[in-house]
Amino acid sequence: MKTPKEKSLEFSKNLLFALIAALLIKSFLIETSRVPTGSMETTIKVGDFLFVNKFIYGSSSPRNIPFTDISLPFFTLPAIKEPEKGEIVVFEYPGDRDDLSSKAITNYVKRCIATPGDTIQIINKVVFINGQESPIPTHIQYSKPYPTQAGVNHPYIFPKGSGWNEDNYGPYVIPKEGDVIDLNIENIEWWRTIIDREFGKKVVVRRSGKVFIDDKEVRSYKIQKDYYFMMGDNRDNSADSRFWGLVSRDLIIGEALMIYWSWNPKYSFAEIFKLVGSTRISRIAKIVH
Numbered sequence: 667m668k669t670p671k672e673k674s675l676e677f678s679k680n681l682l683f684a685l686i687a688a689l690l691i692k693s694f695l696i697e698t699s700r701v702p703t704g705s706m707e708t709t710i711k712v713g714d715f716l717f718v719n720k721f722i723y724g725s726s727s728p729r730n731i732p733f734t735d736i737s738l739p740f741f742t743l744p745a746i747k748e749p750e751k752g753e754i755v756v757f758e759y760p761g762d763r764d765d766l767s768s769k770a771i772t773n774y775v776k777r778c779i780a781t782p783g784d785t786i787q788i789i790n791k792v793v794f795i796n797g798q799e800s801p802i803p804t805h806i807q808y809s810k811p812y813p814t815q816a817g818v819n820h821p822y823i824f825p826k827g828s829g830w831n832e833d834n835y836g837p838y839v840i841p842k843e844g845d846v847i848d849l850n851i852e853n854i855e856w857w858r859t860i861i862d863r864e865f866g867k868k869v870v871v872r873r874s875g876k877v878f879i880d881d882k883e884v885r886s887y888k889i890q891k892d893y894y895f896m897m898g899d900n901r902d903n904s905a906d907s908r909f910w911g912l913v914s915r916d917l918i919i920g921e922a923l924m925i926y927w928s929w930n931p932k933y934s935f936a937e938i939f940k941l942v943g944s945t946r947i948s949r950i951a952k953i954v955h
Contacts, residue, residue: 696720697920699756699773705898705905706775709754709805710922710954713931713946716775718756720920722746729758729919735771742916749894752801753778754922754954755913757896763824763910766862775922776896776906777803782842782915786895788835788908789816793897809902824911825856832908838895840912845889849877857887859911864890891915925952 697718704712720726724745730737749755755778761768780786784795790813793800813833814820820831830836841847847857854877858870861879869880876883893912898904907913930944 696923697756698926699775699922701775703905704903705900706754706777707805707807707900707903709777709803709899710775710925711928711946711949713929714925714949715927716756716954717923717926718920719923722921723749723918726919730771735769737771748915749778749781749918749921751778751781751784751795752803755894755896756919756922757913758917758919760863760911760913760917763822763826764859766859766866766868773919774896776898776904778894779897779907780840780895782840782892782894784840784895785837786835786840787837788833791833791901803899806899806901809900822909824907824909826858827855832902835908840895841889841893843889843892846886847889848886849884851875851877860889860893861887863914894918922954925949925954 697720699716699718701710701712701714701716710716721743722745724742726742727740728738729740754775756773756775759768759772759774779793779800780795785797787794791808810833814831816831816834817829818831818834819829823830823832823835825838828835828838841860849857851872854870854872861870862868865880871878871881878884879887892915894915895907896913897906897908928946928949929941930946933941933944935941
């Protein structure tokens, strides 16, 4: 018969092994993610909790200290495949259009619309990729009855100074690793944020009618990463790549796999009985696509 000390030691070992196993699973296999906004309604609803397939795009070690916005150096394992058009992707928010990075570490869930090298164009809300109409998601929805006309400039659209709006956009070629882009005083605002982010600091400067990167005059720049264009299925109520820009490959965490829990987010934990009572049973174990 084991002594209390031996039982305590065995319990501690089992708990440690369980924590290590949970950490490994969360780090390299399955991530969990809560849906905070309605940009993917009704494909994914606010209050849904997702399992995220991490290993399919290449598992990574922890990217930040849990429950903090403190980033950690991380490594990524080889991917089984690359993100494809039409897949629902979970990624780390890169930050607002003109910001070097996000002010907080936040995971977003959107549909991948265009991949590196693709040309995207939106004509009266209809998305075209490489000249062909993009497949329409099953639960796509709009709240505005009419599109904003082409030629109406919304200054908050990506890229800066494009003259486009969210309903009539492009054509825009998604940059890929190795692309060499010509730079000049007229187009540098299109590329400023991408270049600054690849350097990890603000390096782009316009001076005396010339473009400088890291204090060196340049006329071209070689793209260092692959990029993706993300949009929500709730097209008129989605803050996505049309507004804040592209998602670099290293920020992609995984593919949304399944809803493992769902309840009405209007209730708080202070209203625990109402919250539990609002559980949406029909959405539990639902595969998302």
